[in-house]
Amino acid sequence: MEASLLLIISLACLVITIFLVHIKHLNASSKDLPPGPWKLPIIGSMHHLLGEHPHRRLRSLAKTYGPLLHLKLGEINLIVVSSPELTCEVMKTQDVKFASRPELLVSKIISYDNSGMAFAPLGKYWLQLRKICLVNLLSPKRIKSFSSIREEEGHKLVQKLRKAEGSPVNITEMFKSVAYSTVARAAFGKECAHQHKFLMATEEIFKLTSGFSIVDLFPSVSFLGEITGLRPHMERLHRTLDSILNEIIEEHQMKASKCDINGDGSMDEDIVDALLKLTKDEELDVPLRMDNIKAVILDLFLAGTETTSTTLNWIMTELIRHPEVMRRAQLEVRTAFHGKEKVEEEDIINLHYLNQIIKEGLRFHPPGPLLVPRHVSNTVELSGYTIPSGSRVVINAWAIMRDPSYWDDPESFRPERFNDVNPKDFKGANFEYIPFGGGRRICPGITFAMSSIEHVLALLLFHFDWKLPVKGMSPVEFDVEEEFGLSLTKKNDLQLLATES
């Protein structure tokens, strides 16, 4: 009896010793890696992310360990960048070394083996897509040609709000619908018959693309996808989207063949038409297959709709919370369009205060708080530390854009801060203001996004006065709870009362 007790105690001591030695070994400061919190076997530093959304936890950790942080998340080395100087190093000085993307399970399944632009690895194929996107799909000329779409969708939104006058409206749903319809009509030439299904699927995908999903932290444990149900779920979403895309492409092929038959070159070209034409282009470095075309279309939806509607939603929330900003913006818009029949896009450019509001909205609530993760293919030096090949790199844009060393009173919504003689711009030159990212992976949809956001907000401010539906509720009490995914959305839908001005 005593002997077996002794044996148990000895075994327990042995296990504890091995465990402690293992932890010590795991945590033995590697001189080369950036600093980071202590690790446990298998999960590494995952427990340090509990309790808050990742962008907030990572900011707290950066306060302790510095602006270049290393976390071991399962099998992944995660490098977190939280200062403009290091962001400049990643996005400018050493841009090419940090410009690839990690392979996430969701983008592999949904995006036809990572063949969309957002998750394609750096290389010839991505470069070709990027050129196609900038020259053919999202060129300033093409975006201008979508102005009638923006106007019609804006008009529909105003009509819906007029109809609902007197009752609370779910403005979040309306923003999703207008963002979706605008991209759908630009891409497909008309609204998609399966709008609801498509929107639901894209929202789900955004939640799965955070990069913090268990399947992306243990990529070598392939059965995790099955036992968590994530893989079958992603495959179902893929099948739904694939069948919708097939239908749309068939329609476009039929339309194109009819135009050919009639010898009618005057057909209005949408983004799908432009992409289909490219499948016949023999000059391309890498030929485009039908799956690639579907991946690109999907990317434009995924990247363009949720981000735009999220921005609109947060800005409207802040306008409600700051009635003095709302009043000043309404005055600006109403003065600019006084006596005019409609809100014209050319005049929106002169709405300087509205532009400052949008910039402040993107600073205060960036739809991509950690941007889109980068991947390091070869070991690289950063600020005297070694970033091992295979590391995942995220830039905590949310933390940088609220850093008091670069922003005065950063926790307040103050559009006037962009009223400087040399205001910070988001086109990739100011690394303390990066809502659209930077470097060669910078968002190619900035002009598309800005023209939609400006137009919708100008209409809402011009035509309506806005109130909270609950009497007696103070605007500052209004909730700003967040939900984290690839985009940072408002958790609860925004319900408001609109009265015609």
Ligand code: HEM
């Ligand atoms: C307010 C709206 C938007 C925001 C805040 C936003 C933000 C971003 C960010 C942060 C990135 C990653 C940049 C990086 O890695 O440095 C990105 C990439 C991308 N965005 Fe946007 N975006 C918006 C709207 C749009 C729109 C409207 C489109 C197209 C219709 C679009 C298409 C893309 C694409 C294709 C990429 C991937 C680029 C690449 O990896 O080469 N985005 N966006």
